[in-house]
Amino acid sequence: MAFWNDKVVLITGASSGIGRGLALELARRGARLGLVARRKDLLDEIVAEIEAGNKPNGDRATDVLTIQGDVQSGESMRSAAESLRSRFGKIDMLIANAGIGVTNDAAELDAAKVANVINVNVIGAANSVAAVLPEMVQRRSGHLVVISSLAAYRGLPKSAAYCASKAAVSAFFESLRVDLKPHGIDVTIIHPGFIKTPLTAGREARLPWLQDVEPAVKKMVNAIERRKKSYAFPWQLATLVRVGMIMPNFLYDWIASRNSFRE
Numbered sequence: 001m002a003f004w005n006d007k008v009v010l011i012t013g014a015s016s017g018i019g020r021g022l023a024l025e026l027a028r029r030g031a032r033l034g035l036v037a038r039r040k041d042l043l044d045e046i047v048a049e050i051e052a053g054n055k056p057n058g059d060r061a062t063d064v065l066t067i068q069g070d071v072q073s074g075e076s077m078r079s080a081a082e083s084l085r086s087r088f089g090k091i092d093m094l095i096a097n098a099g100i101g102v103t104n105d106a107a108e109l110d111a112a113k114v115a116n117v118i119n120v121n122v123i124g125a126a127n128s129v130a131a132v133l134p135e136m137v138q139r140r141s142g143h144l145v146v147i148s149s150l151a152a153y154r155g156l157p158k159s160a161a162y163c164a165s166k167a168a169v170s171a172f173f174e175s176l177r178v179d180l181k182p183h184g185i186d187v188t189i190i191h192p193g194f195i196k197t198p199l200t201a202g203r204e205a206r207l208p209w210l211q212d213v214e215p216a217v218k219k220m221v222n223a224i225e226r227r228k229k230s231y232a233f234p235w236q237l238a239t240l241v242r243v244g245m246i247m248p249n250f251l252y253d254w255i256a257s258r259n260s261f262r263e
């Protein structure tokens with residue numbers, strides 16, 4: 001808990017799913033939060049939930065700032081970071097979580113849909129980093145966290161844009177990790193498997209080792225506390241994915257073409 005006490009954390013995509021779960025968990029652990037998403041009404045509901053969970057004399061609500069913002073806009077993210085800094089004086093950690101998924105049938109590829117996913121998942125994460133980094137570099141301290149995916153490791157069926165975006169974001173943060181170490185800034189790349197959120201809802205395909213948000217978020221938070229460079233989970237699916245990475249292409253294609261998780 002001491003790790004989070006009074007840490008100022010900016011979470012993007014906090015209105016739903018994993019981001020919402022992270023907000024609730026980090027509030028419980030004593031962090032001060034800036035929650036960013038486009039749907040501010042949902043962010044305000046999370047604050048009410050945090051308040052309701054606090055002791056009657058507690059005052060944690062003042063420790064959460066909700067900010068309407070769109071990660072696709074550098075200006076919007078700079079302004080979000082500025083609001084948080086003027087409230088708490090600094091930002092210790094960014095959790096770049098905002099993301100979207102899309103099902104692509106490659107035979108009917110729509111480049112505009114691909115651009116949209118790349119814009120939110122990759123450029124959105126870069127905008128978020130750019131908004132917090134100069135002050136972290138100046139202070140020689142900070143922690144950048146990104147929620148990538150096990151889908152970053154190999155191309156999955158009907159997921160070209162999503163897999164490309166997650167591979168890009170993982171490589172992007174890996175480079176940042178190397179470059180920013182001498183500046184005293186940690187980088188943690190999280191690769192979750194399937195988690196029950198609106199992003200995975202409504203699929204008929206059986207999603208292997210599908211996890212509930214709360215335990216999944218606890219695992220992520222523990223990895224962040226340990227300042228892990230990279231964390232992939234659940235271990236069963238992460239192991240299969242790693243085996244997939246050293247598989248010959250003919251075998252990978254044979255298995256992958258029989259396992260679409262987007263039906």
Ligand SMILES: NC(=O)c1ccc[n+]([C@@H]2O[C@H](COP(=O)([O-])OP(=O)(O)OC[C@H]3O[C@@H](n4cnc5c(N)ncnc54)[C@H](OP(=O)(O)O)[C@@H]3O)[C@@H](O)[C@H]2O)c1
Pocket residue numbers: 012013014015016017018019036037038039040042069070071072097098099100101120124147148149150191192193194195196197198199200
């Ligand atoms: N669920 C899974 O199985 C799973 C597995 C691996 C990785 N992930 C990754 O985890 C992250 C969160 O996903 P989730 O499952 O929690 O999905 P989710 O419930 O759909 O939440 C996505 C969040 O991203 C926000 N968002 C989307 N576009 C945005 C934009 N342009 N600007 C600001 N915020 C935006 C949404 O807020 P607004 O719509 O209010 O803006 C929402 O809060 C994503 O990066 C996803 O790729 C998910």
